[in-house]
Amino acid sequence: MLLTAIVPEEKKESCVDMASATDTIEIRELSDEGDVIRTLFHGIISDIAVKAVRGVYHLEMEAVSHSYRLDVKPKTRSFQNHKMRYEELVQQILSDYAGSDFIDLTFNHASLDQFTVQYQETDWQFLKRMASRFGTVLIPEATADCPKLWVGLSESKSDSLDISNYQVFRSLNPYGQEEEGVTRYSIVTKRYYQLGDRILFKNKPLIVTGATSLLDGGMLTHEYILQAEVDSHWQPICNESIRGASLEGKVIDAAQDKVKLHLNIDDVQTQEDACWFPYSSPYVTGGKTGLYCMPQIGDSVQLYVPNHREEESFVRSSLRQEGNSPKLEQPNxxxxxxxxxxxxxxxxxxxxxxxxxxxxxxxxxxxxxxxxxSQDAIILHADKDIALEADKRFDIRAKEAVYLLSGASSMVLDGDTDIKGGHVTVQGFTKSPVPSSPAGKESTQSGKVFTKARLFRNQLPVEDVVEKLKLSMKSRQ
Incomplete structure (x- = not known):
């Protein structure tokens, strides 16, 4: 609203000095008898100035409706509960403004059904974008003493209007789309209408989409912009500032290849109301397989928004929170x-x-x-063969015992040497030197034992061979 008035010279400065950001202004339409017909405007003073023209002081004042309070501070927060209704979302937004209220003519108890983010948007911009999902607009109540608004156009009865003086014009591609332009009418009348009211003009059902009131010479007139209801379906509004944004958060649940997050932009987020986000794998082949490496509950991750559609967001990386690990000292x-x-x-x-x-x-x-x-057992298992080869030495050591098993044959080295098999062949080519006993008998007996073992080759079962070897060893003692 723009107001111009003449002020006395002695008040030219006090009018400006006394003004504050909390000052409100109300404009009423009065009858000839001084009775209040209606409130035309109620709002907050946004700008005030005094100008001198040929010694006459003019006060110029600008004011905005109380709904302007919704359009001041950009905010960032998320709404993850798919079951939340749009009416509940609007109520949550308006809860920050005392006395605020709204009338829903559009949502009809519809649910969000998708991840929704208010990203660097004022509350007014965000609610306007939500209304555009249904092809409609927000209409502020400019006569209320607190933020009040309408969501959508009312179904009020059409008022017939017959005016000979009017202007018709056509805006081509107002939304940057390829469809036909919109035809609008501009009329001036003393009748009072509100935004969204329906008017039958030139035998056409039209809607008031713009209004300007002018008080000049004591006469109040109104200029209205009218257009057909079929042309009043607004295109969805996109938040281009969210394109490419990364929102940091912590994992509160994980299942298969999806996670639930508590985003840092939100004070509170319950696991039940959180929505599932796909987790981007570092590598996927054929759309089915690849690397599967999910973050843990409590891990910090980034939610990436690839375009203006926040419902297509996905988690693409985890964030390291502690940078003092010695494992980070060598980049290679x-x-x-x-x-x-x-x-x-x-x-x-x-x-x-x-x-x-x-x-x-x-x-x-x-x-x-x-x-x-390994501090416990090491087990090698193969359905077929295990081949162990060494060009020089193959060394097997054990503090307690070594067991070699193959079918019914076995060898046990546990201080004693036990050999078991269907037939046992013991053959030596070089006799290792052993310390000589004082009587010189041990070396001789050892050679006899080895010689006897060779005589039993392919002739006796392994049990007999082992037993005779033991007896021979005892005899040399």
């Missing part, structure tokens, strides 16, 4: 691990797979070879 070393201590390390000359730090691991080193370390 790569680690891939989980919270339970299982990890794979890649360095310039080593690959290490660890199940328990310094206790269970496999190390593959360029120069040192392969090392398997």
């Amino acid at each position: 070393e790569k680690y891939w691990g989980n919270p339970s201590g299982k990890e794979i390390k890649f360095s310039g000359n080593e690959l290490r797979m660890t199940a328990q730090e310094e206790h269970v691991f496999v190390k593959l080193h360029e120069s040192e070879g392969i090392e398997l370390h």
